[in-house]
Amino acid sequence: MSRVQETLGKDQGRVTLQAIAARLDVSTATVSLALRDSPVVAETTRTRVRKLAEEMGYIYNRSAAALRTDRSQIVGLGINDITNPYFAELLNLLEEAVGAQGRSILLGTYGESRPRQQRVLRTLKEYRPDGLILCPAGGSTADDFAGLVPTRIPVVFLSRSVDGLPFDFVGGDEMGAMRTGVRHLAELGHRRIAMLGGSDLTSTGRERLRGYREGLADCGLPHDPDLEYPGYGTRELGVAGITAVLERPDPPSAAICFSDLVAFGAMLGLRHAGREAGRDFSIVGYDDNPEAALWYPALTTIRVPPAEMVANAVGLMHSRMAEPGLPQRRIILPTELIVRSSTIPA
Amino acid sequence: MSRVQETLGKDQGRVTLQAIAARLDVSTATVSLALRDSPVVAETTRTRVRKLAEEMGYIYNRSAAALRTDRSQIVGLGINDITNPYFAELLNLLEEAVGAQGRSILLGTYGESRPRQQRVLRTLKEYRPDGLILCPAGGSTADDFAGLVPTRIPVVFLSRSVDGLPFDFVGGDEMGAMRTGVRHLAELGHRRIAMLGGSDLTSTGRERLRGYREGLADCGLPHDPDLEYPGYGTRELGVAGITAVLERPDPPSAAICFSDLVAFGAMLGLRHAGREAGRDFSIVGYDDNPEAALWYPALTTIRVPPAEMVANAVGLMHSRMAEPGLPQRRIILPTELIVRSSTIPA
DNA sequence: CTGAAAGCGCTAACAA
DNA sequence: TTGTTAGCGCTTTCAG
Numbered sequence: 001m002s003r004v005q006e007t008l009g010k011d012q013g014r015v016t017l018q019a020i021a022a023r024l025d026v027s028t029a030t031v032s033l034a035l036r037d038s039p040v041v042a043e044t045t046r047t048r049v050r051k052l053a054e055e056m057g058y059i060y061n062r063s064a065a066a067l068r069t070d071r072s073q074i075v076g077l078g079i080n081d082i083t084n085p086y087f088a089e090l091l092n093l094l095e096e097a098v099g100a101q102g103r104s105i106l107l108g109t110y111g112e113s114r115p116r117q118q119r120v121l122r123t124l125k126e127y128r129p130d131g132l133i134l135c136p137a138g139g140s141t142a143d144d145f146a147g148l149v150p151t152r153i154p155v156v157f158l159s160r161s162v163d164g165l166p167f168d169f170v171g172g173d174e175m176g177a178m179r180t181g182v183r184h185l186a187e188l189g190h191r192r193i194a195m196l197g198g199s200d201l202t203s204t205g206r207e208r209l210r211g212y213r214e215g216l217a218d219c220g221l222p223h224d225p226d227l228e229y230p231g232y233g234t235r236e237l238g239v240a241g242i243t244a245v246l247e248r249p250d251p252p253s254a255a256i257c258f259s260d261l262v263a264f265g266a267m268l269g270l271r272h273a274g275r276e277a278g279r280d281f282s283i284v285g286y287d288d289n290p291e292a293a294l295w296y297p298a299l300t301t302i303r304v305p306p307a308e309m310v311a312n313a314v315g316l317m318h319s320r321m322a323e324p325g326l327p328q329r330r331i332i333l334p335t336e337l338i339v340r341s342s343t344i345p346a
Numbered sequence: 347m348s349r350v351q352e353t354l355g356k357d358q359g360r361v362t363l364q365a366i367a368a369r370l371d372v373s374t375a376t377v378s379l380a381l382r383d384s385p386v387v388a389e390t391t392r393t394r395v396r397k398l399a400e401e402m403g404y405i406y407n408r409s410a411a412a413l414r415t416d417r418s419q420i421v422g423l424g425i426n427d428i429t430n431p432y433f434a435e436l437l438n439l440l441e442e443a444v445g446a447q448g449r450s451i452l453l454g455t456y457g458e459s460r461p462r463q464q465r466v467l468r469t470l471k472e473y474r475p476d477g478l479i480l481c482p483a484g485g486s487t488a489d490d491f492a493g494l495v496p497t498r499i500p501v502v503f504l505s506r507s508v509d510g511l512p513f514d515f516v517g518g519d520e521m522g523a524m525r526t527g528v529r530h531l532a533e534l535g536h537r538r539i540a541m542l543g544g545s546d547l548t549s550t551g552r553e554r555l556r557g558y559r560e561g562l563a564d565c566g567l568p569h570d571p572d573l574e575y576p577g578y579g580t581r582e583l584g585v586a587g588i589t590a591v592l593e594r595p596d597p598p599s600a601a602i603c604f605s606d607l608v609a610f611g612a613m614l615g616l617r618h619a620g621r622e623a624g625r626d627f628s629i630v631g632y633d634d635n636p637e638a639a640l641w642y643p644a645l646t647t648i649r650v651p652p653a654e655m656v657a658n659a660v661g662l663m664h665s666r667m668a669e670p671g672l673p674q675r676r677i678i679l680p681t682e683l684i685v686r687s688s689t690i691p692a
Numbered sequence: 693c694t695g696a697a698a699g700c701g702c703t704a705a706c707a708a
Numbered sequence: 709t710t711g712t713t714a715g716c717g718c719t720t721t722c723a724g
Contacts, residue, residue: 014717016717026694027695029696029719030694032720062472062473063413063716063717064718065718065719068699083434088428099466104473106420125405127408151405235636235640268640290429291637295642362700363701372711373710373711375704388710411703413717414715
């Protein structure tokens, strides 16, 4: 028998500021101020108000407040796939960071579908979010986001970006990362290094692919298009990709992957072919999934610190809320190669 | 140069129903009706309205609508940990299911912290969600959720539940699952079977633990508390748990785990001890993570179909929105043992 | 320190 | 088929 249930039992009219004000014989303004701890209201009334509000089971109505103040305390998050552990981790951190500001995350997902992304964006806008954090779907164009510009909602692209838009961005140093990944493999003596995954349709795909090629050039290794197996970063692509490149006339002895997911797929594909990463083949991943350290063999991979990604994204959003006129900012975080057991000398 | 930008360039007053109505010399009511495709408004005016709204870059204001209609089109989701791939998958499916109803997910996470859960619940309530889907934090009591009852918001517990509340529930047949898991192991000849994970603080933990014990009894196996290593279902617990039970005087030859995450940890711990699941030890997981099939050895596990979990949860919520007076419902979904390579004869 | 009153943008009667 | 009007619950001047 909860206290709340008793007091609200009769359901006699909802509990609003009005209701509290009436019972206390004060104005709604006073109640509003008191509940928000305004210093202008007397200590005694404040406590009286808070007490009665509690007793009556008052619940603040954010829709009403949002309508009045033009602040929804909502951060819209548009993301392609939270099923990917790396994005799940970002979402988790974002939820915490945003929660610490007293805001909540309104979520929209769309895979790599631009039409779905359009629908998500439209819906998110309708809630008048205080800010928007977006990881655009593959193939997105500036036009897809142009509608966001006049809304003056602070937008930050996270991880992936789209050119030609005035939004802030935080991501990793993709090219640098791939170059050090390739160098690591080259230093182990590998000359034929495949690249699995990396779609032309995302900024990360393009940059990692480019970093791969530059990495080869850095090390004086020739670029063989036959060793590239591009596409979105899924496990399935990893399996298909490793299978394909192993069938080339002059197969590789190592592969660098667009993501850990691809790498996991590749390691599985190797096994199907009677090979084993860390024994007779080398694999480098990207993201440093929680699973990466636990796989067998433990995956050598590239880490973009998720906590810093999120802290920066929220920081950019926050500062732009305060100062909309800020110039566009792009934060590129350094990455780190984590060498484990999936890479070995050629 | 987007069309939107031109029309809104001057930022001369926001685009509201009012603004559209004024320009068209009709009433706001007509515009509102037209935009919502009401059959009552003339075809011609409807198209005129829609066209102008589009041109002016009108964005529907859900806060205003919510205030007026008492429907927010928001589904609040309170979940402990989306970093767990199983919950990430649920969240992903939920987002889609809820999106198909024209609603959006407002997310709150709290780990296993009841205070954080309280804060999340309070915030979610303030947005006046049309429904709430909750996976309660460990150790939650009925009192923690009592405040939800008088709000009349349709609530459904997903996966985990808390006794003594009138909310709907959908989960898996935990006890049945564990019993068939234990039987599978027993049929392979295992007599000493450990149980790793399963906290007393969650309904799933209690039921899986109970299912484990009943499974032992089913097979005429003695119950040895020394072979239980309870706790929340993390990888770390898996490592610690397997290490602990292997040091028992009469160590087990198999373990059944609270979750795949625990199983992954256990398999890793085995390796540290110079053993290997699927070779000289047997491991059964729970959840059927995407990784489970890909691990080496592929993990024998118990699957609760996530798509059905979600479809049922959304269905329960939906029906209760339409008919609040419905009796409490509990849907228990059958589970499936998926035998792969981590379990072998004793 | 508190009250009165206006209004955020929308929808739902009801009237015309 | 369209317009008028009131009001959802809150915050914010401005007076007192």
